[in-house]
Amino acid sequence: AQKVTQAQTEISVVEKEDVTLDCVYETRDTTYYLFWYKQPPSGELVFLIRRNSFDEQNEISGRYSWNFQKSTSSFNFTITASQVVDSAVYFCALRGNTGNQFYFGTGTSLTVIP
Amino acid sequence: KAGVTQTPRYLIKTRGQQVTLSCSPISGHRSVSWYQQTPGQGLQFLFEYFSETQRNKGNFPGRFSGRQFSNSRSEMNVSTLELGDSALYLCASNTRETGGANIQYFGAGTRLSVL
Numbered sequence: 001a002q003k004v005t006q007a008q009t010e011i012s013v014v015e016k017e018d019v020t021l022d023c024v025y026e027t028r029d030t031t032y033y034l035f036w037y038k039q040p041p042s043g044e045l046v047f048l049i050r051r052n053s054f055d056e057q058n059e060i061s062g063r064y065s066w067n068f069q070k071s072t073s074s075f076n077f078t079i080t081a082s083q084v085v086d087s088a089v090y091f092c093a094l095r096g097n098t099g100n101q102f103y104f105g106t107g108t109s110l111t112v113i114p
Numbered sequence: 115k116a117g118v119t120q121t122p123r124y125l126i127k128t129r130g131q132q133v134t135l136s137c138s139p140i141s142g143h144r145s146v147s148w149y150q151q152t153p154g155q156g157l158q159f160l161f162e163y164f165s166e167t168q169r170n171k172g173n174f175p176g177r178f179s180g181r182q183f184s185n186s187r188s189e190m191n192v193s194t195l196e197l198g199d200s201a202l203y204l205c206a207s208n209t210r211e212t213g214g215a216n217i218q219y220f221g222a223g224t225r226l227s228v229l
Contacts, residue, residue, distance in 0.1 A: 033215040043202055045220035052215060091157065099170050100147060100208055100216055104157035 002027050004094050006105035013082050014113050021077040021108045023092030029053075034068065034075045035093040035102065045091065051075060082112045116141065118207045118221035126227045132193040135224045137205030139186050145169070145208035146188040147218060148180060152201045162208070163188050192226075200228045 003026040013019045025034065036048040049059065051068050059066050063080045079086055092105045119138040127133050139146050148160040159172035163182035180190040192199055202225050206218035 035217070037220075042222060043204075043225070044222040045204060045206075045218075047217055047219060050215060050217055095215065100145060100162050100164075100218075101159045101170055101172070102147070102157075102206075102218055103159075104149075106156045 002094050002096050002103040004092050004103050004105035006092055006108050008108045010109045012111045016081050018080050019082050021090050023075045025073050025094045029097040031097040033095045036077050037091045039089040084112050084114050087112045118219055120205050120221035120224050124225050127195050128229050129195055131195050134189055134191045135203055137188045139207035143207040143209050144186050147206040148190050149204045150201045195228045197228050
């Protein structure tokens, strides 16, 4: 079975603070793909990153960074120097080796306070 | 290029009615997936269409159906609406990226309210 857990329901930080969003996944597939999406109040899910299971290299994109650790089945997302525009709901998702169904976590609502 | 277009953005229906939602994927994308998003259940997969064929289906009752046209546009239909069908319905346009993994690009959704 495929499952994604985002234990943090809501997080509030003050602008310029760093924040890490946790994501833990479960899968029996040896090849799988992990994703992060951002959902602003407008509703559209915005793709942020995809990571393949065979590539554990961490990634940095501007203020965003992702830490993928297969040993702990985690794919955490860190925003450095948070800004008010980062306020949104963030979803972690998993896609297995077959089919095109994405399994989403329940999301973490991030509020950045100016 | 243009993103995923979903119409309408908002719908209000009453119980027992039926509704049709539309999704136009990104040009060149042949696969479309549909999701239902509710506060209680989160994002749940409805179905996926590829080249006019349903390729995968989630755990929803038969009242939920869909189809895809030759131009890759997709529609989903919900018949005999229930109050619990109130949700944000999201359409995703799927493409095969390098490395063999598809990325789903989402539309802004259709917010359906059932009264």
